[in-house]
Amino acid sequence: MLMCVAPCGSEIQRPSPACHLDLVRTIEDYEYVQDGDIIIGGVFTVNHFMTGLGPKKDYVNSMMVCLRPIPPYYRYFLTMLFAISEMNKDPTILPNMTLGFHMYDSCNDNRKAVKSILQILSGPGQTVPNYSCRKSGKLIGFIGDQNSETTVNIAQILALYRYTQVSYGATTSVLNDRNMYPTFLRTVQSxxxxxxxxxxxxxxxxxxxxxxxxxxxxxxxxxxxxxxxxxxxxxxxxxxxxxxxxxxxxxxxxxxxxxxxxxxxxxxxxxxxxxxxxxxxxxxxxxxxxxxxxxxxxxxxxxxxxxxxxxxxxxxxxxxxxVEFYNLPVPDMKSFYDSFQVVNHPQDMLLEHIWLLYLHCSGTNESSNRFYSKVYKVSLFNCSGTKRVTEFISFQNPGLTDRVYKAVYSLVHALHNMYLSIGSQAPEKIAQIPKSQCSENCLPGTRKVPRSGIHACCYDCVRCSEGEISNVSDSENCQQCSYNEWPNEKKDQCVQKRLDFLSYSNDHLGLVFALFSSILCAITGLILLVFILHQDTAIVKANNRNLSFTLLVSIMLSFLCVFFFLGRPADISCLLRQISFGILFTIAISCVLAKTIIVCVAFKTIKPGNLWQHLFRTKFSNVIAIICSFIQIIICVIWLSVSPPFQDLDTSSYQDKIIVQCNEGSVIGFYSVLGYMGFLAAVSFVLAFMVRTLPDSFNEAKYITFSMLVFCSVWTAMIPAYLSTRGKYLVAVEIFAILSSSSGVLGCIFFPKCYIILWRPELNTKTSIMERRIFK
Missing domain, CATH: 3.40.50.2300 (Response regulator)
Structure with a gap:
């Protein structure tokens, strides 16, 4: 080990020329430092190349500048930050120690890479080869570089000091020589x-x-x-x-x-x-x-x-x-990458340089702006800084991301295993510090509760209450999570509450509803097609075919309006879901009511051959359907004008999730729509029940009676279920009621007629109808 500790840092006012050797002076040194008990050095290639500003032959005195940062290479840089952050959160890895880093961009230049390594070895301040001026944190190893040329030069220096180096991209076979590079490792093939x-x-x-x-x-x-x-x-x-x-x-x-x-x-x-x-x-x-x-x-x-x-x-x-490397399993880092915006990381000079090059965004340093504007021959302007680095197409290429993560992972876990090995070999009693305290330390996720007595050193550890966390040991109090967060299982960290709504893509219940809605809509369309193709037959003409067509179309659209109830609610979908199903159902029930009234009036009050009988059969039915539907439209317009539905977040019903739901706005408006539909259905049911035994063609009144019985039963049972559920199950109840009641009307009224049209055509004649009337 050639490194030794010398009086450096603040104690050295003027380092001697023999001690100080600044190999490369750059306009901007891309240096990233985070303190910790253990420091990992890193040399990454983010900028593509360097150029000199000054005497061409006098390299030491010339100023060098890094140019052309590449977004996917910046991704490797961020991956090391992510890996260190994740391992710091894991209490099982290097317990009671924190990981830090000291990283540089080599700019794909051998001299810059060497200078960066010497700077990391020397610690903060001046570059002092062969001396360590680091006051805190122990340097354990290095990650990088990507290219073989810079990696070889780095490995030659680190081999002298016996520091472990793990490269994530160097493939040269020269590094296979274990005599020259005894501490070099890599996560790629040679x-x-x-x-x-x-x-x-x-x-x-x-x-x-x-x-x-x-x-x-x-x-x-x-x-x-x-x-x-x-x-x-x-x-x-x-x-x-x-x-x-x-x-x-x-x-x-x-x-x-x-x-x-x-x-x-x-x-x-x-x-x-x-x-x-x-x-x-x-x-x-x-x-x-x-x-x-x-x-x-x-x-x-x-x-x-x-x-x-x-x-x-x-x-x-x-x-x-x-020929590409096989993929290694790594965690999902997208959310971490997404957080890197210039507005969130104003001190990240690499990120600012990428914004400047690819988006022509000016930085905070005016002199740098003028310089880069001249070098890149672009005009710079102020940007919002909210664009995410993940939006760059080239950044989305994973490349060697998994190799970088595994390099950090392997280095840290090797150190962890070494500490465990040393701890198991050392004598358990001059190696451990004696412990003398009344109570054990309270772990994160718990808080201290004083015991009854005079000694403040004696306490009990109790878990934090619901909705609270503690993220440090021996916490006196627990902290309340924000309204959209909830403690994790250990109660040492607040995590985002999951959003709860009936999805049509990731929820099995939503998929089932979407499937049934599509199938029932298709069946209704086929029945409509059958009626259109046989519109001149006796069974279709017998009960006002225009009303039958309108009823079929409204039922088909009612099945489709189910899709407004699926997916994450938004203001527009909340507005459309109740209005669409309310109006469509009202049109359907109005058509059924018109059919019922025609049957009732025709056989109860009008004598055969009377002029009013013809008027009721041709005009009056259409007027009834239009008036009943128009009243519902007026109710909906008033509802939307006074207090329309809107998206709402329910954060209080459940502790671990947020219900994304539709607030109906005016409760009176919502129940007015339902009540009006129920009123029309009840009237239709009563009238149809009264004339169910009359000799109407094909038992129309009897079919209407059954259909309205199904409709009223479904919606009567839906009300208490609707009031007693929350979240996506409340939506599921309403969808079930829509599908069930629509299917009941469709099946009771039209299936018997389709049976006669398709399989008993001999009964679909005027003669057959008259004979059955006479028989009745």
Whole structure:
């Protein structure tokens, strides 16, 4: 261990040149620090590259700036924050210790990565190699980096100090050397494994003639060497190998022209991409784009996770094959990502830089705004800062998210297991601090209650009351959760109450109602079609076919209005649900009432052959239906004018959930609608019962009697059930009443007629009707 503690920090006013070595000076150092008992260092690549502002040859004195932050790489950065936050919440992992972090953006630059590592090792303040100025928190290891080039340089330094390093993206096989890199680990496979798999893939498809595009750097050289070795073993030949140097390349240069000509002239239809994907490789691909649409690209997971390549060359890469890492199980982090907005994290410079680059939003620093506006050649303006980082399409690509989470998870759990192992081996008695207290410590979720007596040190621990929590040990009082939250099972944290409503997608009861409503609506439509096709037959004409058609349409729409009752209530759906079913049911009952009155009047008060009998059969029935329906419409208009229904949240009926429901507004209006429907149904039932034995065609009065009996029975039973339920079950009761009563009317009135129309056509004649009347 070469690190030693020296007088640093505030005690050093002017560090000596030998102690202080600032390798890279940047305009903005993207540094993220959170204190804790245990510190995890992190070096992530978020910005794509760095550029210098100053003398080209004087690197130490030149100012460097990080450019082009990439949203999916920022996702990896946030994943480490999420993992540390989740493990801090878990009392079983490293109990009585808190995890902190010290993180930097390497900007995909080796020198910046080295500078960041030395800064983390030195602690806050000046970079002092070989000394630790950290006053609190013990540094246990490092996460990162993503690229092999920066990771190798980091690993060389950390190997000296024996610090554990877990990379989430470096694939170079150089790091397999346990002698040089004894503390290096990673959550991805090495290039040796990747290109072994890739060569097997080529052999499987019989592709023996391929081209290779590679970066001309350490990563590209290593990968092409491994690739050619594996290809040779599989009998696959390389048609050409183009290496792209990491320097400015113009289309006028001979090397660039030769590369384009090589690709154009080659008969190889398969091209392998390897090495480091850079802007120079992008330039070449862009120049030869028109020649590559019939080519098939093959590449490994490192290039497959490159968001820029996948976004800007999507059309050209269609049909390509990529070797990707298998997915590791990780928690859902969407809600955590959603919280990252500039308005919520004004100090997050990386987030601000992403907003500036992709949304042209100005930041808080005017000088930085002027600088970046000139560099990116964009005009900046003030933004609300409410856009979520998850709304960026590229951010939604998970990429190496699971690898980052597993890297943090593995490092922390390894430390946890080490502490458990040390604790089990040490003698239980000079290793533990003696404990002398009257009562045990009260855990989170409980509070202290003093015992009767004179000693304040003696107390009992009782669980917090309903709706209260305590999130610290030995709490004197419990805290009340807000109205939309409820304590978790341990009562040490408030969690959001679940919303309770009858859903048509995630609730089995809602699915059943939606299914039955659709089926009954379809059946009603089929009956309507049968009546339309047989509208000139005796059975359809006998009882005012216009009323029959209107009744069928209103019943069909009544079945469909059930969908207003499903799903999360909103103001518009609350308004429509009661009004729609009230008016539609009233139209249906008005038609039934009109049919009943016609039967009653025709056989009780009007002599056969009288002029009034013809008038009642043709006009009076329509007038009755219209007047009865219009009265209900007036009631609904008055209801909506005085106090219409609206969405309401019931937070008091249940402790652990919020009922999302419809407040009916005016209770008088709601029961007036129901009462009026009940009045019409009762009148229709009484009249139909009085004339049920008259010799009407096809026993119309008897059918109406049964249908109104079903209707009145259902709604009479619904009222007490409606008043005694809450939440989604209250809605379910009303839906059941709608479906049952509508089905009763449909079945009692129309099923017997459909039976005669479809299966007893010999009875569907005027002669048969007259004979049955005479017989009666």
């Amino acid at each position: 290039n040796r494994t990747i290109y072994f798999i890739l060569s097997n893939l080529l052999q499987f498809f019989g592709w023996t003639w391929v081209g290779i595009l590679s970066s001309d750097d350490d990563s590209g050289n290593e990968e092409t060497q491994l690739l050619t070795q594996n290809l040779t073993m599989k009998g696959i030949c390389v048609a050409y190998m183009i290496k792209i140097k990491p320097g400015v390349m113009s289309i006028t240069e001979n090397t660039f022209k030769n590369s384009i000509e090589t690709i154009r002239m080659s008969s190889a239809q398969v091209i392998i991409l390897c090495g480091t994907f850079s802007s120079f490789m992008a330039d070449l691909l862009k120049e030869v784009r028109h020649m590559l649409y019939d080519k098939t690209f093959i590449f490994g997971p490192k290039i497959a996770s490159n968001a820029f390549l996948m976004e800007h060359f999507r059309e050209m890469l269609t049909g390509s094959l990529a």
